[in-house]
Amino acid sequence: MKPPRRASGAGLQGRVVAAFGRHFTVECDDGATRQCYPRGKKGTAAVGDRVEVAPEGPAEGAIQSVLPRRNLLYRSDEMRTKQFAANVDQLLIVVATEPDFSDELVGRALVGAFNADISPIVILNKVDRTAGLPTARRKLAPIQALGVPVLELSARDTAATRAALAPLLAGRTSLLLGQSGMGKSTLLNALVPDALAATQEHSQALGAGKHTTTSTRLYHLPATLAAGADLIDSPGFQAFGLQHLDGAQIVKGFPEFSPYLGHCRFYNCTHIHEPGCAVLQALEAGRIAPQRHALYGRLLEELQLGQRY
Numbered sequence: 001m002k003p004p005r006r007a008s009g010a011g012l013q014g015r016v017v018a019a020f021g022r023h024f025t026v027e028c029d030d031g032a033t034r035q036c037y038p039r040g041k042k043g044t045a046a047v048g049d050r051v052e053v054a055p056e057g058p059a060e061g062a063i064q065s066v067l068p069r070r071n072l073l074y075r076s077d078e079m080r081t082k083q084f085a086a087n088v089d090q091l092l093i094v095v096a097t098e099p100d101f102s103d104e105l106v107g108r109a110l111v112g113a114f115n116a117d118i119s120p121i122v123i124l125n126k127v128d129r130t131a132g133l134p135t136a137r138r139k140l141a142p143i144q145a146l147g148v149p150v151l152e153l154s155a156r157d158t159a160a161t162r163a164a165l166a167p168l169l170a171g172r173t174s175l176l177l178g179q180s181g182m183g184k185s186t187l188l189n190a191l192v193p194d195a196l197a198a199t200q201e202h203s204q205a206l207g208a209g210k211h212t213t214t215s216t217r218l219y220h221l222p223a224t225l226a227a228g229a230d231l232i233d234s235p236g237f238q239a240f241g242l243q244h245l246d247g248a249q250i251v252k253g254f255p256e257f258s259p260y261l262g263h264c265r266f267y268n269c270t271h272i273h274e275p276g277c278a279v280l281q282a283l284e285a286g287r288i289a290p291q292r293h294a295l296y297g298r299l300l301e302e303l304q305l306g307q308r309y
């Protein structure tokens, strides 16, 4: 019998720092950055993945395997699955006082994060625009009540943004998520001054033109700002399907339910309509936010619809 192939053999390893379709940029452990394509069809690499590379000269290579990952954040609907990033320590969800943000999307991203064991932080941007501030705070209150930190800032104020975020980012890999227009690019540019240049360089290397701006990319913060801080920028999104989660995993996305689990009359209670449901009792008593329970209900419904086909 052939011994299993060891990922840690003589082969060159590296970390995926950009993904564009089936093209990947890999920072290899020999110090070279290579444009790589995956060899074979199985197992798609994500930004943040450690991979084994067969070098083809100093600037190119083939990805031979994806090493085991700590976690992978992704979204999925009936049609397809979209990987955000792998080996992520924390998720930065960017919202703003304007335009109006979707607390539904924030809630869904949290469910994804809790299931991937990634700690979430919400960044409320554009606090200089005070008109939308009370509404934004009200929408975020149920999430803040879960213990998720909500950081208020103005990304246009570069110095203050750096001061607020550098200590949180140091030594960690953070993934930036946000709807379009929330100020994600402004935030990224405040933290990684050469982000734009890096993106253009990458586009040129791939000959992919400006479309590459829609790819996912990992940036290193300047060491003078935060040592060992990596920030992954992903394209803005309008939907966050969670079809890959089962009922128990959806429940995991609602940590405020946990004190009541196991106290329902029926052991297989779905916490939607059952008599003697401890979660519903907590909802009625105002200990669970109605909009959070409503989101739970929608996710469960989507799951049941998905299973029917």
Ligand SMILES: Nc1nc2c(ncn2[C@@H]2O[C@H](COP(=O)(O)OP(=O)(O)OP(=O)(O)O)[C@@H](O)[C@H]2O)c(=O)[nH]1
Pocket (backbone or CB within 6 Å): 125, 126, 127, 128, 129, 153, 154, 155, 156, 157, 178, 179, 180, 181, 182, 183, 184, 185, 186, 187, 235, 236
């Ligand atoms: N007033 C104010 N405007 C901001 C702030 N941060 C960003 N903006 C503005 O908000 C708009 C959107 O910012 P971007 O950084 O392009 O937003 P984005 O989330 O990257 O959006 P996409 O590129 O569409 O994904 C721009 O006009 C920014 O100048 C802020 O702190 N205060």
Ligand SMILES: [Zn+2]
Pocket (backbone or CB within 6 Å): 264, 269, 270, 271, 272, 274, 276, 277, 278, 279, 280
């Ligand atoms: Zn119940």
